Amino acid sequence: MIQLHDLFFKKFISETEINLAVNGVAVQINDDYKKKSPVFLIVLNGAFFFASDIIKKFDGNCEMCFIKVASYEGTQSSGEISTVMGVEPSLKGRDVIIVEDIVDTGNTIEAIIEILRQEEVKSYRIASLFYKPKAYTKDQKIDYVGLEIENDFIVGYGLDYNGLGRNLNDIYKLKQLKMKNIVLFGPPGAGKGTQAEVLKEKYQLVHISTGDVFRYNIKNETELGILAKSFMDNGDLVPDEVTIDMLKAEVVKNKGAKGFIFDGFPRTNSQAKALDMFLSDMGEGINGMVALEVPEDLLVARLLKRGETSGRPDDQDESKIRNRFNEYETKTAILKDYYEAQEKYYGVDGVGSIEEITERLCVVFDTF
Numbered sequence: 115m116i117q118l119h120d121l122f123f124k125k126f127i128s129e130t131e132i133n134l135a136v137n138g139v140a141v142q143i144n145d146d147y148k149k150k151s152p153v154f155l156i157v158l159n160g161a162f163f164f165a166s167d168i169i170k171k172f173d174g175n176c177e178m179c180f181i182k183v184a185s186y187e188g189t190q191s192s193g194e195i196s197t198v199m200g201v202e203p204s205l206k207g208r209d210v211i212i213v214e215d216i217v218d219t220g221n222t223i224e225a226i227i228e229i230l231r232q233e234e235v236k237s238y239r240i241a242s243l244f245y246k247p248k249a250y251t252k253d254q255k256i257d258y259v260g261l262e263i264e265n266d267f268i269v270g271y272g273l274d275y276n277g278l279g280r281n282l283n284d285i286y287k288l289k290q291l292k293m294k295n296i297v298l299f300g301p302p303g304a305g306k307g308t309q310a311e312v313l314k315e316k317y318q319l320v321h322i323s324t325g326d327v328f329r330y331n332i333k334n335e336t337e338l339g340i341l342a343k344s345f346m347d348n349g350d351l352v353p354d355e356v357t358i359d360m361l362k363a364e365v366v367k368n369k370g371a372k373g374f375i376f377d378g379f380p381r382t383n384s385q386a387k388a389l390d391m392f393l394s395d396m397g398e399g400i401n402g403m404v405a406l407e408v409p410e411d412l413l414v415a416r417l418l419k420r421g422e423t424s425g426r427p428d429d430q431d432e433s434k435i436r437n438r439f440n441e442y443e444t445k446t447a448i449l450k451d452y453y454e455a456q457e458k459y460y461g462v463d464g465v466g467s468i469e470e471i472t473e474r475l476c477v478v479f480d481t482f
């Protein structure tokens with residue numbers, strides 16, 4: 115398994131199979147065109163390995179030219195095609211073979227054919243190494259196909275995911291994460307605990323509350339608990355590694371879980387990185403950081419109200435409450451940036467009834 119940016123890919127088609135498919139196409143094109151002096155129109159960037167391999171096997175005279183269009187964003191076709199680099203010199207009256215790496219919806223091919231019509235070519239055919247018949251929405255026949263594949267997103271042999279993966283000699287396909295792993299955030303009083311209880315039932319996830327994990331380890335005098343306590347007794351912060359090791363132990367303890375709700379963790383950039391690394395070793399990752407967003411004044415009022423009955427001293431003093439918020443804001447800001455950079459930050463409106471908020475959270479959880 116390999117990782118490109120935030121996604122994991124597993125081996126799908128071997129170099130040997132690709133070579134066979136490439137050869138198959140090369141032989142057919144050679145037979146059909148060796149007396150015609152065709153122009154290979156190579157669609158950049160993805161098709162350049164494929165083009166290179168079939169053109170090297172072409173026996174007659176031929177020319178090459180390039181076109182560059184863009185349609186894909188991440189792992190989805192955007193539907194809008196823009197020409198980044200047009201054909202040059204003119205293809206008027208020529209027999210053109212369009213060389214594509216992969217035909218998916220067919221939007222790209224359609225746009226290129228339109229360009230060829232305007233160029234008044236004599237004839238055109240399409241050669242594509244890969245073809246996704248179930249995604250294809252056009253009538254245009256794909257004349258030469260190396261391999262048909264399902265609607266998977268693939269990389270390798272020229273194909274990329276946001277720029278990476280082109281240099282792989284085998285083809286890899288996107289691995290869907292099996293787990294739902296969520297970092298749940300919410301300011302004090304936002305009802306995070308209540309929501310976590312509901313969500314863990316609904317999605318059958320394990321709720322890892324860092325506070326509980328600490329208390330459990332200390333109370334049961336586990337090795338990590340004793341270690342953590344030694345720092346706390348000295349008035350020092352527990353080092354990240356100790357906290358991370360405790361959480362790893364929780365994850366390992368729950369082998370076979372459908373996923374985890376991390377609550378109260380990570381709190382720092384380095385913790386977030388450590389969590390990513392730990393999960394990626396298992397072939398998993400964080401699906402998203404979900405943060406309940408509630409205006410501060412509303413929460414202060416809620417907490418003061420709770421303080422009247424709970425007797426918790428930290429809920430009775432407004433300046434102490436505001437302090438907790440400042441701390442929360444500072445910490446989330448760092449993590450928000452961290453997960454936003456991976457496009458994994460989800461802010462959820464935390465004002466409303468418990469049920470209303472659960473519903474909004476579920477909309478986000480369902481996308482994972």
Ligand code: IMP
Pocket residue numbers: 157160185186191214215216217218219220221222223266267268269273274275
């Ligand atoms: P279409 O316009 O939807 O047919 O998409 C064609 C273009 O999208 C190809 O030339 C590729 O650049 C890109 N593409 C489609 N599917 C994949 C894939 O599975 N991996 C990488 N790129 C892809």
Ligand code: MG
Pocket residue numbers: 157158159160161215216
């Ligand atoms: Mg392409």
